[in-house]
Amino acid sequence: MSRYLVTGGAGFIGSNFVHQVLATTDHQVTVLDALTYAGNKDSLAGLLGDRLTFVQGDIADAGLVEDLVAGADVVVHFAAESHNDNSLRDPSPFIRTNLVGTFTLLEACRRHDVRLHHISTDEVYGDLELDDPAKFTPDTPYRPSSPYSASKAGSDHLVRAWVRSFGVAATLSNCSNNYGPYQHVEKFIPRQITNILDGGRPKLYGAGVNVRDWIHVEDHNAAVLAIIERGRIGQTYLIGADGEKDNRTVIETILRLMGRPADAYDHVADRSGHDLRYAIDSSKLRDELGWQPAYRDFEAGLAATIAWYEAHEAWWRPQKAAVEAGYAARGQ
Ligand code: NAD
Ligand code: TDX
Numbered sequence: 001m002s003r004y005l006v007t008g009g010a011g012f013i014g015s016n017f018v019h020q021v022l023a024t025t026d027h028q029v030t031v032l033d034a035l036t037y038a039g040n041k042d043s044l045a046g047l048l049g050d051r052l053t054f055v056q057g058d059i060a061d062a063g064l065v066e067d068l069v070a071g072a073d074v075v076v077h078f079a080a081e082s083h084n085d086n087s088l089r090d091p092s093p094f095i096r097t098n099l100v101g102t103f104t105l106l107e108a109c110r111r112h113d114v115r116l117h118h119i120s121t122d123e124v125y126g127d128l129e130l131d132d133p134a135k136f137t138p139d140t141p142y143r144p145s146s147p148y149s150a151s152k153a154g155s156d157h158l159v160r161a162w163v164r165s166f167g168v169a170a171t172l173s174n175c176s177n178n179y180g181p182y183q184h185v186e187k188f189i190p191r192q193i194t195n196i197l198d199g200g201r202p203k204l205y206g207a208g209v210n211v212r213d214w215i216h217v218e219d220h221n222a223a224v225l226a227i228i229e230r231g232r233i234g235q236t237y238l239i240g241a242d243g244e245k246d247n248r249t250v251i252e253t254i255l256r257l258m259g260r261p262a263d264a265y266d267h268v269a270d271r272s273g274h275d276l277r278y279a280i281d282s283s284k285l286r287d288e289l290g291w292q293p294a295y296r297d298f299e300a301g302l303a304a305t306i307a308w309y310e311a312h313e314a315w316w317r318p319q320k321a322a323v324e325a326g327y328a329a330r331g332q
Contacts, residue, residue: 003028005072007059007105008079010035012183013119015043017078017221022051024225032068034058038082042315043182059101062108069108074228075116077105083186084148088272091147098151099158106162109170116170117228118159122213122238123149124174127275130211135281138236145273163234171231173224175239176280179301180217181308185316186323188247189302192254193309194316202255203332206270208248211277215241216295226289240280241293257303269331
């Protein structure tokens with residue numbers, strides 16, 4: 001039994017991680033989450049109790065972090081400002097949370113000799129051409145495009161520096177685009193599903209040729225657990241499930257699965273600096289740690305995700321109108 005401190009455990013991937021840890025291990029979990037607009041305690045409904053404690057607070061609050069890290073065996077660091085579009089409007093919380101917050105956690109882990117797993121993104125590598133057979137590997141040079149991805153790239157560099165300079169026992173992972181339950185309606189897939197459920201239309205940025213490498217959130221989190229249990233300290237593992245799809249195809253698939261005509265969507269203003277394509281080579285993770293994705297059929301995973309949003313309107317409804325008003329104000 002280990003004591004896990006999970007930052008960002010009320011967010012999309014973090015809350016799914018808490019569900020998975022409680023269901024598949026005997027670990028004790030403390031969630032530290034600031035409950036920003038992206039955090040939702042309802043994502044942990046029914047779980048709070050003997051094995052799960054919730055602390056509302058900021059990962060950049062050094063005093064609070066010091067106390068919580070001192071009582072943990074492992075810090076699993078999901079907390080971040082996570083949405084590219086928001087980072088284009090106001091980068092400042094991205095700098096504070098993703099850089100200062102990660103620094104604050106690293107200092108506490110260093111003082112208390114606590115193991116850290118840092119969750120990051122494939123976006124730190126920039127983007128690939130559509131016709132490039134290459135995928136991102138752990139050796140791909142960093143070339144982030146947006147304030148979000150630059151702040152995540154900086155956080156990765158901080159973690160590696162604290163490993164090398166101070167001997168902090170950390171691992172890192174960079175994952176591709178996640179989908180599944182409890183994802184905020186600002187993100188691509190939940191936005192389109194809930195637009196349709198609301199009687200509206202999906203919104204495609206630009207021509208929609210941009211490619212994302214989709215992975216189910218449970219597969220991401222199973223990989224994170226494998227890295228915490230069996231990964232080598234100081235190493236970076238790329239997590240991906242060979243799920244490349246262009247955005248137009250994803251929208252057409254959602255429309256078909258929801259019984260709508262495939263062309264019942266709107267083209268809207270493109271994202272500034274929009275990364276063209278992401279693709280992950282996860283062979284290091286598969287070869288070293290024996291990880292394999294369980295969700296190999298994207299359409300089946302998408303259908304299950306649609307069913308989840310249909311059944312959980314009370315979870316997403318409170319955020320929907322404000323998110324759409326924000327997009328509409330920007331022509332998106
Ligand atoms: P999310 O936005 O859904 O959740 C982020 C959580 O962090 C929220 O609960 C929020 O309240 C909390 N948080 C934000 N600032 C905080 C602060 N200062 N102190 C404490 N808590 C704070 O994000 P997500 O999609 O679940 O992403 C989780 C992690 O995974 C992030 O580090 C992100 O960069 C990474 N990641 C995400 C994806 C993806 O597809 N969503 C892919 C690869 C990597
Ligand atoms: O309405 C939309 N229409 C649209 O075409 C939205 C919200 C997005 N898009 C496009 C932009 C991207 O090409 O869909 C793609 C996916 O968009 P997002 O869901 O915003 O994800 P992305 O920018 O790719 O980043 C995600 O994956 C990597 C997460 O938000 C990050 O946290 C993670 O690091």
